[in-house]
Amino acid sequence: MLIPHPLLGLRDSQEFTYLGDANLMFRPDAAAENAEAAFCDYVFQRDNPAGVHRELWFHEQGDRSWLVVTRDTTTHEILGAELASNVKLGAAE
């Protein structure tokens, strides 16, 4: 698989390590009332969709940036990639 890095262009997926669902970027609030249940959900439960999946890839052997890659899990087709830092900033706004 080739991942279209937003800064570096097409890069081989072997340069990356995989973490999983992009929602893993958003840790629950440890001080919240329901923190225990929220963290259990965060650590263990997954949507695991068959189809379009937004997921975190780390460019370990490259510029060491985290990407949010949109990929179809039934075909391995990569539909897009963006910097995870931008995604997180966008979510915070």
Added chain:
Amino acid sequence: MKFSGFKVVKEALTGHKGWTPLWRNPDPKPSYDIVIVGGGGHGLATAFYLAKTFGELKVAVLEKGWLGSGNIGRNTTIIRSNYLLPGNEPFYEFSMKLWENLEQETNFNSMVSQRGIINLIHTDGQRDAYRRRGNAMMLAGAGARLLSRDEVKEMVPFLNFDNARFPIKGGLMQERAGTARHDGVVWGYARGADQRGVDIIQNCEVTGFKIENGKVLGVDTSRGFIGAKKVGVAVAGSSGRVMEKAGMRLPIESHVLQAFVSEGLKPTIPGVITFGAGHFYVSQSDKGGLVFGGDIDGYNSYAQRGNLPVVEDVLEGGMALMPMIGRARLLRSWGGIMDMSMDGSPIIDRTHIDGLYLNAGWCYGGFKATPASGYAFAHLLATGRPHETATAYRLDRFERGYVIDEKGVGAQPNLH
């Protein structure tokens, strides 16, 4: 029709006119006591034991494709019970005992061949770990033997014992382990279940669950609604997408695992060999092909095919362990979809929905568990209580903190 040596000779002499289909192809009835979703090894074994051992009469198995079209036809056929943890080892040993009697029980040649498995040791630390594992296996009655380097060398002289990075220092042997003919297992269980009145309905995809007031009433399928008092889901690989229809999220990611077979060779590998340093294991099929595999590709996938980096990684492992494999030509490679649970161990449990039961999360160890998984799931469905060897496989063990950390890996090695 009962299979026997006498029957084979008789049919050979009378033109093979007496063979009949192994199972019927019935239309679904409006309702059943128990509906099993998934006509793979685990689903068919569940139906078989429900009918045979627990006397359940109105049982149906619903399969989206054809029987055995999923992981039961895509594995590397290894059976073993060399586990460590108390939540696991008695279960897999129970499975091993069922394997040993499978052919008599189903009257079908599943080609169970107990040729032994050797887990290779490369370091002193690994020897300590395998000694501990061997002791756990002996406590569960599975039997184990720690082999010296010379003993390993006598059994499998073709390995690279003096690899500069990972020299072979010995091995842990389970003599009762081995291989079985995976398709024979499906067909044996399907035939046995069918003979006992189970309706096996192929080309019947479950499209939804009918749930009212927290109780399951049946399943919507591509062949209409089918009512059921209890529904058991055994669709490992697709558990995520099937249970989503019941509104459930699972502690599971689906990943692709690849396997490989070489051209047919003369008998060369006596049993199953696993590389203790890289992720590589190999055995030889009865047709002569070297059957081998390695690790999952490592990203979510439902595609039933993998990518080249893992092919390279597995073959590098093979070359490091047994250089002669380089002289064999690769015949085929394929991929199967694994339910990677978050602690690497399976789930056989009821769900929060009354009457809906789940058998999932087999990671890459589902084949060897087929008989015990079916038996334990049947036990749970018929009696409402978990089988004594499967009490640890609870769905809520993650939130309660009782993960079964056999290898310290699940979908992601850094999760726990």
